[in-house]
Amino acid sequence: MAEIQDFRMDKKPVWCPGCGNFGILTALRGALADSGYEPHQVMIVSGIGCHGAVTQYVNANGFHSIHGRTLPVATGIHLANHELSVLAMAGDGDGYGIGMGHFIHAMRRNMDMAHIVHNNKLYSLTTGQTSPTTDKGRPTKSTPFGVIEIPVNPLTLALSSGATYISRGFAGDPPHLRKLIADAIAHKGFALVDVLQPCVTFNHVNTNTFYKERVYKLDEDGNYDTADKMAAYERALEWGEKIPIGLFYRESRPTYEDEVVTIRDMPLVKRPVEGVDITKTMEQFL
Amino acid sequence: MEFSWMIGGEAGFGIMASGLTLSKTFARGGLHVFDAIEYPSLIRGGHNTYMVRTASREVHSHTGYIDMLVALNEETIHLHKEEMAPTGCILFDGMHEPEDRFGVHADISLFPIPLGDIVKDLGGQPIMRNTAAIGATIALIGYDLSLFENLLADMFKHKSEDVVRDNIHVARAGYDFMMNNHPGGSGIIVKPADGLRRMVVSGNEAVGLGALAAGCRFYSAYPMTPASGLLHFLAAEERNHNLVVKHTEDELAAILMAIGASHAGVRAMTASSGGGFSLMVEALGLAAMTETPLVVMEAQRPGPSTGLATRTEAGDLRFVMHASQGDFPRVVMAPGDAEECFQAAGHAFNLAEKYQVPVIILTDKFLTESHKTVDGFEPVPVDRGELLDHAHLDNITDYKRYEMTDSGISPRIIPGHRKGVFIANSNEHDEHGRYLEDPLNRTAMMDKRMKKLEHLAAELEEPHLYGPKTADLTLLSWGSTKGPILEAMMLLKNSDITVNFLQILNLYPFPREKVTRIIKSARLTIDVENNQTAQLAGMIREYTGMKVDEKILKYNGRPFTPEEIANRVAEVVRHG
Ligand SMILES: Cc1ncc(C[n+]2csc(CCOP(=O)(O)OP(=O)(O)O)c2C)c(N)n1
Numbered sequence: 001m002a003e004i005q006d007f008r009m010d011k012k013p014v015w016c017p018g019c020g021n022f023g024i025l026t027a028l029r030g031a032l033a034d035s036g037y038e039p040h041q042v043m044i045v046s047g048i049g050c051h052g053a054v055t056q057y058v059n060a061n062g063f064h065s066i067h068g069r070t071l072p073v074a075t076g077i078h079l080a081n082h083e084l085s086v087l088a089m090a091g092d093g094d095g096y097g098i099g100m101g102h103f104i105h106a107m108r109r110n111m112d113m114a115h116i117v118h119n120n121k122l123y124s125l126t127t128g129q130t131s132p133t134t135d136k137g138r139p140t141k142s143t144p145f146g147v148i149e150i151p152v153n154p155l156t157l158a159l160s161s162g163a164t165y166i167s168r169g170f171a172g173d174p175p176h177l178r179k180l181i182a183d184a185i186a187h188k189g190f191a192l193v194d195v196l197q198p199c200v201t202f203n204h205v206n207t208n209t210f211y212k213e214r215v216y217k218l219d220e221d222g223n224y225d226t227a228d229k230m231a232a233y234e235r236a237l238e239w240g241e242k243i244p245i246g247l248f249y250r251e252s253r254p255t256y257e258d259e260v261v262t263i264r265d266m267p268l269v270k271r272p273v274e275g276v277d278i279t280k281t282m283e284q285f286l
Numbered sequence: 287m288e289f290s291w292m293i294g295g296e297a298g299f300g301i302m303a304s305g306l307t308l309s310k311t312f313a314r315g316g317l318h319v320f321d322a323i324e325y326p327s328l329i330r331g332g333h334n335t336y337m338v339r340t341a342s343r344e345v346h347s348h349t350g351y352i353d354m355l356v357a358l359n360e361e362t363i364h365l366h367k368e369e370m371a372p373t374g375c376i377l378f379d380g381m382h383e384p385e386d387r388f389g390v391h392a393d394i395s396l397f398p399i400p401l402g403d404i405v406k407d408l409g410g411q412p413i414m415r416n417t418a419a420i421g422a423t424i425a426l427i428g429y430d431l432s433l434f435e436n437l438l439a440d441m442f443k444h445k446s447e448d449v450v451r452d453n454i455h456v457a458r459a460g461y462d463f464m465m466n467n468h469p470g471g472s473g474i475i476v477k478p479a480d481g482l483r484r485m486v487v488s489g490n491e492a493v494g495l496g497a498l499a500a501g502c503r504f505y506s507a508y509p510m511t512p513a514s515g516l517l518h519f520l521a522a523e524e525r526n527h528n529l530v531v532k533h534t535e536d537e538l539a540a541i542l543m544a545i546g547a548s549h550a551g552v553r554a555m556t557a558s559s560g561g562g563f564s565l566m567v568e569a570l571g572l573a574a575m576t577e578t579p580l581v582v583m584e585a586q587r588p589g590p591s592t593g594l595a596t597r598t599e600a601g602d603l604r605f606v607m608h609a610s611q612g613d614f615p616r617v618v619m620a621p622g623d624a625e626e627c628f629q630a631a632g633h634a635f636n637l638a639e640k641y642q643v644p645v646i647i648l649t650d651k652f653l654t655e656s657h658k659t660v661d662g663f664e665p666v667p668v669d670r671g672e673l674l675d676h677a678h679l680d681n682i683t684d685y686k687r688y689e690m691t692d693s694g695i696s697p698r699i700i701p702g703h704r705k706g707v708f709i710a711n712s713n714e715h716d717e718h719g720r721y722l723e724d725p726l727n728r729t730a731m732m733d734k735r736m737k738k739l740e741h742l743a744a745e746l747e748e749p750h751l752y753g754p755k756t757a758d759l760t761l762l763s764w765g766s767t768k769g770p771i772l773e774a775m776m777l778l779k780n781s782d783i784t785v786n787f788l789q790i791l792n793l794y795p796f797p798r799e800k801v802t803r804i805i806k807s808a809r810l811t812i813d814v815e816n817n818q819t820a821q822l823a824g825m826i827r828e829y830t831g832m833k834v835d836e837k838i839l840k841y842n843g844r845p846f847t848p849e850e851i852a853n854r855v856a857e858v859v860r861h862g
Contacts, residue, residue: 040705045546064711065712069542069569071539072538073546076547079504080504084550101536269700271503273553282495
């Protein structure tokens with residue numbers, strides 16, 4: 001069994017001191033250790049943004065792809081070898097902005113992968129422009145007079161798009177986040193973990209303290225039923241004095257790969273490349 | 287013997303399917319066939335045509351003249367009467383010739399046939415008019431009806447015996463009508479030949495067969511004419527050959543999924559036309575930077591933008607050559623016919639894996655959607671290059687995915703081995719794949735990747751020279767113009783001009799030496815291209831420093847006909 005240090009890399013992260021990504025990294029390594037997988041059985045795909053460097057700091061197979069495109073890369077990897085545990089990392093700009101189309105379709109597809117979104121409600125690597133989750137009215141570098149659109153709600157979007165595991169974590173509470181990520185990895189199907197991630201450099205509103213004062217855990221509410229979709233919608237819409245974190249919704253639905261006949265017996269990668277016989281296939285052309 | 291037949295009518299009349307059945311009927315009789323289709327970007331209405339050209343020798347292209355025109359509506363006659371061969375004939379749906387004979391030249395015979403009534407009397411669907419028309423065609427040329435009947439039986443056997451029977455009845459009724467009313471036939475005679483029963487395949491299908499034979503296991507695409515045929519073919523074969531075929535949310539996902547699958551160790555491919563390939567361009571660079579093998583077919587159609595969605599052009603050569611930011615090695619192949627499409631797919635997968643680069647197979651609408659008879663296909667032996675197996679990895683202590691080597695090729699692994707954990711990185715990276723900005727590393731990594739080109743260039747098949755070694759003039763071209771050029775050369779055989787033709791089969795890395803040699807020894811060179819700016823001529827200038835003397839260009843959305851090329855060659859010779 002792999003331990004937490006087996007997923008550690010000796011490289012010092014380039015993130016700003018105090019960045020929420022540190023908490024996510026700690027939680028991620030812990031969750032991987034909890035998952036029972038070894039580093040070579042895991043494939044972490046990241047996009048471009050501050051979060052993207054995460055592949056550099058975890059000892060596991062990594063694919064640092066391009067902005068907004070983690071999900072299709074992860075999907076291709078998983079279809080080719082569904083024995084690998086695939087984690088797709090994104091930023092909020094990455095996953096909910098430029099990659100929005102992929103996000104929705106990945107949830108419809110319900111492929112067995114964990115999608116962890118480092119949501120700092122800004123574009124940070126590009127120095128603080130508005131993101132799809134920035135609040136209406138907030139001035140940013142690219143919206144000096146305030147954002148005009150209303151923000152995307154990743155959780156209600158996930159609920160309506162068919163994600164089968166929908167949760168929200170907080171980078172300032174790594175043990176709790178670790179559990180959510182471990183659950184997401186263990187969940188059979190598409191698992192979203194939207195992570196509230198303070199950006200100490202550009203986001204002076206949604207700070208660590210901002211979240212600390214507001215977040216509460218759904219799992220501590222004994223009456224909350226994670227199979228109740230309507231209840232999940234209600235909690236997902238809650239954003240103000242109180243902000244819920246934890247598991248919002250879970251459902252069991254056949255995964256995409258369960259329904260792909262040609263990978264049922266073995267992963268594509270194990271099928272021989274040589275010696276394919278096309279003589280029978282050619283008969284249709286006679 | 288040579289015979290060209292065209293059926294025309296409104297989109298939705300089932301013209302595409304009927305043309306193909308005639309192609310196969312000729313092929314089953316041991317004849318060679320080439321067919322070509324023209325249709326507007328409409329599902330109903332608009333004018334569709336399907337030309338089938340058959341001969342007892344290999345046919346490389348359609349032609350500009352029609353021996354027999356089957357007109358499912360009057361518009362077909364008006365649109366195509368000028369293309370009729372001097373002693374050609376026209377079959378049309380009707381009871382008798384109109385007085386004005388549609389204004390058709392007196393030497394052309396008209397054969398009215400009540401296709402609609404024939405089908406209705408037998409209780410068939412209106413779409414079966416085509417079947418009756420093919421039966422009538424067979425009667426008029428003295429061909430063998432049983433070849434058509436057998437084909438119908440094979441085609442519809444998966445439906446029901448009734449469907450087979452009804453179709454055969456309609457075919458026979460069309461045949462009998464002509465035998466009874468015109469027992470002398472049309473004066474055109476097409477007889478089955480002995481010999482091989484050949485396959486009739488489109489360029490798309492040939493690429494697909496080549497991919498299957500090459501062990502391709504993953505195909506992801508988003509529909510776009512004229513690449514969709516490849517998606518349809520492979521999707522139908524998904525379960526027969528244990529592959530995954532994914533119709534993705536867009537072209538970005540299509541190429542990225544293929545990259546992911548390839549990274550995970552399977553042979554993967556995607557395809558689109560120019561518009562879709564435009565969306566794939568960023569990811570093409572991702573494949574290049576991560577050195578992930580990738581095969582992409584780009585089936586050209588006239589641009590820019592949506593252009594002529596269902597027509598042909600070869601205007602994307604410069605685009606694919608330079609697509610995506612930065613310098614990186616790639617391969618651009620341009621097969622010219624169905625056989626070369628099959629071969630290109632086989633080589634593409636080998637080259638992609640051996641050199642860990644993107645390989646682009648450049649085709650076009652004329653090539654992907656036309657059918658040609660082929661004797662058979664010879665699969666390209668699989669060569670996966672330096673792919674370390676897991677036993678090898680057991681003995682490795684520090685695996686470097688992007689190791690500096692003399693060839694620039696770093697041995698690859700299939701992720702999943704304890705000792706083979708690495709990062710593929712779209713950022714510039716060190717030998718382990720870790721992000722690194724260091725200027726020395728950057729230079730070394732750029733050189734490492736580009737070094738592959740030297741070895742690659744030596745491995746690619748050289749341009750093909752057709753015709754005599756020296757000639758009055760040398761035609762230069764690439765891609766699907768090959769067929770019309772070969773046919774044009776046959777037309778020019780009886781003239782006093784000697785012509786040869788250099789077909790540039792692989793366009794990148796550019797075959798500098800051979801092209802230079804041929805141009806140097808040529809008396810007069812003419813660039814023949816299906817685009818407006820003579821893109822190949824520009825490349826020749828760039829890579830060889832030599833100038834092509836003359837150009838024959840066409841960019842009205844239609845392929846060259848052999849006659850057109852022959853005439854323009856004769857003109858150039860006369861005036862040049
Ligand atoms: C196609 C493309 N467009 C733009 C960029 C520039 N870019 C890099 S990161 C980024 C946004 C990052 O925001 P987010 O995804 O929220 O990640 P964060 O940096 O906040 O973690 C952008 C726009 C890019 N790399 N690629």
